[in-house]
Amino acid sequence: MVYRAHVLLSSAAEQSGEIEQALLDSLYNLNLQDEVQVLEVATLGNPRLEPQIVVYPEGIQYVKLTPENVQHIVEEHLYKGRLVEDLMYVEEPVEPLPAPSTKEIRVVLRNIGKIDPLNIEDYIAENGYQALAKALTEMTPEEVMEEMKISGLRGRGGAGFPTWLKWSFAQRASGDAKYVICNGDEGDPGAFMNRRVLEGDPHSVIEGMAIAAYVIGAEKGYFYVRAEYPIAINTLRVAIEQAREYGLLGENIFGSGFDFDIEIRMGAGAFVCGEETALMHSIEGKRGMPRTRPPFPAQSGLWQKPTNINNVESYANVPQILLKGGEWFASMGTEKSKGTKTFAIAGKVKRTGLVEVPLGITIREIVYDVGGGILNDKKFKAVQTGGPMGGCIPEQYLDMPVDYETLGKVGSIMGSGGFVVMDEETCMVDIARFFMEFVQDESCGKCVPCRVGTRRMLEILTDICEGRGKPGDIERLEELGEYIRKGSLCGLGQGAPNPVLSTIKYFRDEYEAHIYDKQCPAKVCRKLIEYKIDPDTCIGCTRCARNCPVNCISGEAKEVHVINPDVCIRCGICSQVCPVDAVHIY
Amino acid sequence: MNVVSTEIMPDDPVVVPEKKAHMDAILDANRDRPGATMLVLTLLQEEFGYVSLPMQNYISEQLKVPLSHIYGVLTFYSSFRMTPIGRHQVNVCMGTACYVRGGPTVIDKLEQVLGVKVGETTEDNRFTLDICRCVGACSQAPVVMIDDDVIGRVKPQDIAKLLRKYE
Ligand SMILES: Cc1cc2nc3c(=O)[nH]c(=O)nc-3n(C[C@H](O)[C@H](O)[C@H](O)COP(=O)(O)O)c2cc1C
Ligand code: FES
Numbered sequence: 001m002v003y004r005a006h007v008l009l010s011s012a013a014e015q016s017g018e019i020e021q022a023l024l025d026s027l028y029n030l031n032l033q034d035e036v037q038v039l040e041v042a043t044l045g046n047p048r049l050e051p052q053i054v055v056y057p058e059g060i061q062y063v064k065l066t067p068e069n070v071q072h073i074v075e076e077h078l079y080k081g082r083l084v085e086d087l088m089y090v091e092e093p094v095e096p097l098p099a100p101s102t103k104e105i106r107v108v109l110r111n112i113g114k115i116d117p118l119n120i121e122d123y124i125a126e127n128g129y130q131a132l133a134k135a136l137t138e139m140t141p142e143e144v145m146e147e148m149k150i151s152g153l154r155g156r157g158g159a160g161f162p163t164w165l166k167w168s169f170a171q172r173a174s175g176d177a178k179y180v181i182c183n184g185d186e187g188d189p190g191a192f193m194n195r196r197v198l199e200g201d202p203h204s205v206i207e208g209m210a211i212a213a214y215v216i217g218a219e220k221g222y223f224y225v226r227a228e229y230p231i232a233i234n235t236l237r238v239a240i241e242q243a244r245e246y247g248l249l250g251e252n253i254f255g256s257g258f259d260f261d262i263e264i265r266m267g268a269g270a271f272v273c274g275e276e277t278a279l280m281h282s283i284e285g286k287r288g289m290p291r292t293r294p295p296f297p298a299q300s301g302l303w304q305k306p307t308n309i310n311n312v313e314s315y316a317n318v319p320q321i322l323l324k325g326g327e328w329f330a331s332m333g334t335e336k337s338k339g340t341k342t343f344a345i346a347g348k349v350k351r352t353g354l355v356e357v358p359l360g361i362t363i364r365e366i367v368y369d370v371g372g373g374i375l376n377d378k379k380f381k382a383v384q385t386g387g388p389m390g391g392c393i394p395e396q397y398l399d400m401p402v403d404y405e406t407l408g409k410v411g412s413i414m415g416s417g418g419f420v421v422m423d424e425e426t427c428m429v430d431i432a433r434f435f436m437e438f439v440q441d442e443s444c445g446k447c448v449p450c451r452v453g454t455r456r457m458l459e460i461l462t463d464i465c466e467g468r469g470k471p472g473d474i475e476r477l478e479e480l481g482e483y484i485r486k487g488s489l490c491g492l493g494q495g496a497p498n499p500v501l502s503t504i505k506y507f508r509d510e511y512e513a514h515i516y517d518k519q520c521p522a523k524v525c526r527k528l529i530e531y532k533i534d535p536d537t538c539i540g541c542t543r544c545a546r547n548c549p550v551n552c553i554s555g556e557a558k559e560v561h562v563i564n565p566d567v568c569i570r571c572g573i574c575s576q577v578c579p580v581d582a583v584h585i586y
Numbered sequence: 587m588n589v590v591s592t593e594i595m596p597d598d599p600v601v602v603p604e605k606k607a608h609m610d611a612i613l614d615a616n617r618d619r620p621g622a623t624m625l626v627l628t629l630l631q632e633e634f635g636y637v638s639l640p641m642q643n644y645i646s647e648q649l650k651v652p653l654s655h656i657y658g659v660l661t662f663y664s665s666f667r668m669t670p671i672g673r674h675q676v677n678v679c680m681g682t683a684c685y686v687r688g689g690p691t692v693i694d695k696l697e698q699v700l701g702v703k704v705g706e707t708t709e710d711n712r713f714t715l716d717i718c719r720c721v722g723a724c725s726q727a728p729v730v731m732i733d734d735d736v737i738g739r740v741k742p743q744d745i746a747k748l749l750r751k752y753e
Pocket of ligand 2: 725
């Protein structure tokens with residue numbers, strides 16, 4: 001059955017029964033029941049907007065409904081094709097991907113923005129589910145693994161472990177039940193690659209998971225998606241439902257005797273739950289704390305059963321590899337890092353956003369050719385890759401190839417693909433402090449090096465940023481960082497010192513300026529700077545005074561304004577709103 | 587973590603019959619699913635905006651799970667709250683991209699306009715101000731989320747205007 005439109009109905013509201021009745025009645029009255037599919041979902045997110053529906057393909061959300069205006073929506077929107085604007089919930093539209101630059105190759109992102117993620121037929125038209133059919137009907141699990149081995153695909157969730165090898169461990173493990181999990185926790189601040197794939201091409205991930213399940217012999221899969229991604233969760237719900245309807249999930253798929261189904265679980269705002277053992281604890285309904293490995297999930301994972309866990313992007317690559325062959329995939333990238341990788345380019349570049357490039361591309365190419373160069377043509381200072389467990393890479397490595405090994409050599413990691421560009425106005429000590437604050441906050445508290453060590457490091461960094469730095473602080477940070485790296489239980493603690501150690505290594509002079517001269521060269525650290533208004537430039541427009549959050553600027557209209565440094569909190573709003581650039585930092 | 591009262595407030599879901607019925611429905615639909623505690627707590631948080639101590643007691647009895655376990659889960663994950671929030675939730679993104687593109691300045695301005703600090707609710711119960719982790723809209727940094735609206739490229743001087751829409 002081909003539906004022209006889909007309506008998601010939230011069953012969270014008390015009145016949802018009446019709404020559903022009104023919806024179905026109106027559809028029948030206009031004889032639309034075969035053209036419009038109504039899908040009930042547990043929730044559409046915000047309970048304050050209930051009762052609500054979302055109409056696809058347009059993705060229009062109508063909120064705070066009554067049975068009467070549901071009838072109105074059916075008549076106007078679904079019958080006549082006119083939007084009912086006053087019931088619409090206005091939200092930023094999901095940005096379409098811009099045309100790829102010459103350096104980009106789209107494998108994982110090939111369908112994003114091109115197909116309707118809520119219509120499985122669009123995906124099927126792009127050879128969707130053919131790889132699964134091929135695996136189930138023509139290939140043994142061993143043959144699938146062999147193809148994966150040839151492709152050289154390595155995990156896209158951080159560590160870069162060969163995917164085929166991980167699968168083979170889980171395949172060989174014995175157990176009465178096995179599981180596959182898709183890690184969609186994407187906790188790295190500054191990263192949104194997985195989100196776009198889940199929202200734009202959910203079936204590629206479902207198909208990849210189903211193939212993995214076939215290889216290892218699992219019947220059940222879980223998507224673990226962070227709660228901050230409500231649209232991704234809804235899209236997945238619809239996609240799974242449609243895959244079931246088409247017999248691509250469920251029992252005896254393609255008549256092969258293979259059974260597989262998927263359930264979605266939501267995260268609840270804990271970064272460490274991206275770590276695989278913590279994630280499994282979270283699915284089990286516990287505090288998401290990691291545990292020591294071994295045993296690895298392949299032996300004893302979810303509910304102590306053999307489990308394979310991969311990242312969203314890892315799975316999304318799988319169908320293409322089976323269809324086009326491992327050789328094709330291996331023809332992209334470097335010797336040890338094959339294929340493409342998505343990066344979320346953010347920070348101080350002209351074109352921020354999601355890109356997919358072959359591995360081995362240089363940082364310079366990403367920043368200047370793909371990202372369009374630094375914002376306002378300022379000077380490049382560093383790029384931070386790998387999120388809070390990654391490091392900052394300075395200018396001298398601009399021509400370094402981006403692959404797993406090289407990034408590791410310069411003190412960073414690939415991570416899941418965060419790529420935050422920093423310019424001369426970014427203070428590296430402040431950035432190190434920012435990341436330490438993040439991991440300190442997210443440390444689960446189970447092991448001492450991470451729990452106590454990150455707090456001590458944060459205290460030292462805060463002191464340095466606030467002008468209380470002492471000689472010996474840099475060495476203390478290095479020493480502590482080494483202990484934490486070696487002694488922590490999971491990747492969070494082991495990687496936590498990276499942002500600090502890498503910035504000390506490449507930007508030691510900035511640390512020294514803070515400690516010895518009590519100066520912040522990038523003019524960011526608030527305790528070390530002062531804002532002043534240049535009396536010769538000020539035109540007395542009063543804009544700064546009106547926008548100051550602490551009312552510390554005085555001056556009459558058309559007269560020179562003055563900032564009171566004792567009250568000023570150095571937020572910089574005055575300099576942002578000044579029409580004549582009269583506010584300077586000293 | 588705020589101090590949590592053991593007193594039962596008059597509008598607590600355990601004493602308001604319709605809300606209680608809703609709680610029961612969520613409990614019944616999920617109690618036999620594996621990993622039920624997280625599922626139930628996530629749904630209740632979504633529904634009511636918080637999970638009070640009396641609610642925790644009730645869930646503990648219903649799911650036959652120790653209260654300490656429930657409390658442990660609630661305090662572990664940052665999206666759970668134990669006290670009610672204002673009518674609108676203002677979350678300022680403090681992910682890396684937003685941080686380097688002016689997130690802290692946005693917070694300063696919001697604190698001024700709303701007259702509350704991060705984590706607090708305005709006296710008229712209209713807004714709760716908080717910070718959040720990357721919401722995945724980094725290319726539009728700095729980002730503020732008001733309820734489910736993602737607002738990108740926020741300028742401090744526009745904040746007062748932005749808030750007007752939310753009553
Ligand atoms: C603190 C921490 C956070 C992590 N967060 C994520 C994440 O958000 N997404 C992800 O796929 N992997 C994350 N990982 C890596 C996972 O533990 C795991 O290695 C990965 O999901 C395996 O998938 P892959 O082999 O496909 O890369 C994290 C690891 C650690 C230590
Ligand atoms: S850092 Fe704010 S949306 Fe990603």
